[in-house]
Amino acid sequence: MSYGSSLLKTLGTALALGVGLMGAGQAVADDPIKVGFVYVGPVGDAGWSYAHDLGRKALEEALGDRVETTYIESVQEGADAERVIRRLASSGHKVIFATSFGYMNSVQRVASSFPDVYFSHATGYRTAENVGVYNSRMYEGTYLQGVLAGHMTESNRLGVVASYPIPEVIRNINAFALGARSVNPDATVRVIWVNTWYDPARERQAAEALIAQGVDVLGQNTDSPAIVQVAQQRGLYAFGWDSDMSKYGPDSQLTATMLMWGGYYIDTVKAALDGTWETHNIVWGMQEGMVEMAPLNSAVPEAAAADFHAAQAGIMDGSLNPFAGPLRDQSGTVRVAEGEDMPVDDLMTMDWYVEGVMGSIPN
Missing domain, CATH: 3.40.50.2300 (Response regulator)
Structure with missing residues (x-):
């Protein structure tokens, strides 16, 4: 009792x-x-x-x-x-x-x-x-988010409201970009750092700033549903984070990465x-049941859903590693060679952006 x-x-x-x-x-x-x-x-x-x-x-x-x-x-x-x-x-x-x-x-x-x-x-x-x-391995979910974002964007400008510049957050940003560019090589990702895990007002301001830069699909590595709410109000798309946030944006949330x-x-x-x-x-991660995805929004086209589910199946059976080579950083330098996977220690200490992520990581 x-x-x-x-x-x-x-x-x-x-x-x-x-x-x-x-x-x-x-x-x-x-x-x-x-x-x-x-x-x-x-x-x-x-x-x-x-x-x-x-x-x-x-x-x-x-x-x-x-x-x-x-x-x-x-x-x-x-x-x-x-x-x-x-x-x-x-x-x-x-x-x-x-x-x-x-x-x-x-x-x-x-x-x-x-x-x-x-x-x-x-x-x-x-x-x-x-x-x-x-x-x-939350980055497995953000990779899948990226697959949807790459399909759904019209501007090819995606945005992430990020908390702190630590490896786990950088991994998620990079996975988002890699997923998007796997289906849309022209997609790019812009990041605004808010230096907090939870501050709905600051998160909302960051989302609005990204939209002002032409971003039409929003991701996040912060804890409130503010980004999903902004997307709902602006008629754009976003992703729930840590839990299903669809009740805050029934039209805007494409899916959510749930822990x-x-x-x-x-x-x-x-x-x-x-x-x-x-x-x-x-x-x-997904194989152990710690990472799950919320149901897809009905606005997701069949082709995008098919790519999403194929990638999800690959992650589940081990045939798809979001950080498999060839993997290049912003400068075009190969960080992981073709046919190789990024070593776990390097993944856990990641401090650089992959190709397609704009800007620099704060010190």
Whole structure:
């Protein structure tokens, strides 16, 4: 049996941090394992933190009274994150999921003080004896978005509203461009960096600025549905991100790349319960069920849908790698030779644009 609670008594210091605090689940006689989730944005009903919270709910459904979960939303990266993660560890949480790249150093510092707590950090690369890392091949979804965008654009100008210039975001931008140019070699991608994961007003301004540059299909690597809403209002096309955002743009959303975290959360907590938890660095995608695509908009022509589904099938069966050679950067220099795949380490540290992406990456 599960009950919601504010957990303000347990984590009262969070009030001083100015972060949202909520919980789900209440201890039962068998002392369930306490699992904490730290979110960079509000849970809301769409986007990155929403997708992670769906995973938390899947964990609760799967393990029932064996688990008690807490989530803290809108936790800023940096000192606030470290205080929140430390408070979760000190209040009896045995497993803690830190769900933003910028939490990486905070996780490392807290984990060293709590060797008996298991920490999992999303999208990072630093592990420890009690720290695992998990990531998704979300770029598989952005490649498929690009295939549709290459078909649907009339101006051959595509746009991406991007958060921070870190490898995971650069990968997604490049995959979007590669997918588009696989069906439309004339397509180009313009990027506006907003330096935030979640700021609907700033995201909206960036989308409008891209439209002013002639962009007629919009992508994003930010967390709010603002881009889909702008496209809906302007009669253009866009893609949902992290979750299905079609209710914000029923005419504009062509599809959405959706992240399904539940399987990983269930496996990780089960391992903690049965004593088999091990340090790990996993990257799951469509084959493992972590990345899925929302249904296609009825406006997608048959030819575009056929190319989309063919590419999706190729990713699923391993015959299509979005970062297979020949792969050139903006200058035309071959970075991956024909017949080769980009090494995983290079992919995980990507800091350059492929051909077709305009502009430069901020320092």
